[in-house]
Amino acid sequence: MHDVARVAGVSIKTVSNVVNDYPYVRDDTRRRVQEAIAKLSYRPNVSARGLRSGRTGVIALAVPALRENYFAEMADHIIRLADTRGVGVVVEQTGGHRDAEILAISGGRRRLTDGLLLSPVNLGQLDVDMLDVDYPLVLLGDRIFNGPTDHVAIHNTAAARAGVEHLLSLGRRRIAILGGSDDDPAQPSSASLRLAGYREALAAAGVPEDPALIRPLLHWTRDAGSEAVHALVAEGVAFDGLFALNDTLALGALRGLAREGVTVPDDVAVLGFDNIDEARFSVPSLSSVDAGKEQIAETALDLLLERISEKGPRKDPRTVQPAFSVVARESTGFGGGDV
Incomplete structure (x- = not known):
């Protein structure tokens, strides 16, 4: 960003305003910054921005297997909905393996995302304490009930x-x-x-x-x-x-x-x-x-985004079961x- 500012002859703050599409930047200044960005092949550092804001604009979705139509369709729906909300989605496949599901919850990759949607297969009711994490987590499916997180379940x-x-x-x-x-x-x-x-x-x-x-x-x-x-x-x-x-x-x-x-x-x-x-x-x-697959996807995403933007003490967990037919x-x- 320093290099872009030097080439464009503007301040670092102005470069930041252009990168973040701040509306009150003069057209000629915006053009100079954009030309400098193109010349230097500059790309914003998402991790660094996350450190400043506390958010990355990316969530994780962990499902057993995308080759299963149900999970593929759910992932597709979540990704498309998240895009309309300006959020990216990283999809992880656990294969339904217990170790992979634990890693999805506790692994270092969680630092790169704002929250997690998890559909477990081999974690069960006896593992409920694992869900007591310090980041937004929404549970999908029917393996764990009455846990410390929001839960979207099927009737x-x-x-x-x-x-x-x-x-x-x-x-x-x-x-x-x-x-x-x-x-x-x-x-x-x-x-x-x-x-x-x-x-x-x-x-x-x-x-x-x-x-x-x-x-x-x-x-x-x-x-x-x-x-x-x-x-x-x-x-x-x-x-x-x-x-x-x-x-x-x-x-x-x-x-x-x-x-x-x-x-x-x-x-x-x-x-x-x-x-x-x-x-x-x-x-x-x-x-x-x-x-209610599509409603499950939308409800889970909305709950997670609400938790991400939540301020103050964490509210009590909620369980939602969409209608069926x-x-x-x-x-x-x-x-x-x-x-």
Whole structure:
């Protein structure tokens, strides 16, 4: 900046005013400074500016994996929204590994950002004390509740119940569930919370639960969905409905059912969870529970930016759960729209 000021024949303050787009700079002075900047290939030092202001204008987003459509779409939405607010986003992939999630919280990179949006997979309720940090942090997902940070969560149980109720309303009574598992109640997860919603819907409808229809899966991938369907058919388990706990599993199940000669939705009605963009383009198009992904992204970003600009003592943590809906498409016998 000293060099730019010397070449342009102005003060350092004037260079700073031009760099920061201060409006009250004469046109000829602004032009001289801009020419000097171009000549010297000057770039503002973001770290140095952060030291002066206490902010970098950059936030971090830590997600398990961008190859998963849900997280890719959420990251895209957060990045685009942040841009409209003049904020940059650094995206980190944890791979769902515990060490990587701890590093995302406590690593040295946090000094380069103003705050963190974190979606953990292997950190759980017993790790709640790790979230008591000295910088703005907003938690995403359903692994830790009642922590010291703002939290944007999904109505997992209620949303899953609504999805199963949709299948029941079609007259389906043998509903398989892919991905559900009974986790330790002290360490809830999306799998256990959504399984609880499945059970609530069956109980309310007076439909007996059949353990053969509950298929816990270690990975929620297309391959896992396809293989689970193959196993159901090979074992001779009768089912006329299928609820996959994410859309990726459901898309794999659609492929597996086609391979087994099972017609969707005539033989089996299929429902996913997340309402990713790809669900609209599968054949048949996939019905899905929309848990409010875009609202989750916007709410989490707004909470974080509010914390970053907060002055005085830290306010009490808040938990927000956006609204959900069931989007019915061809895989449950509909052309589209919300149920």
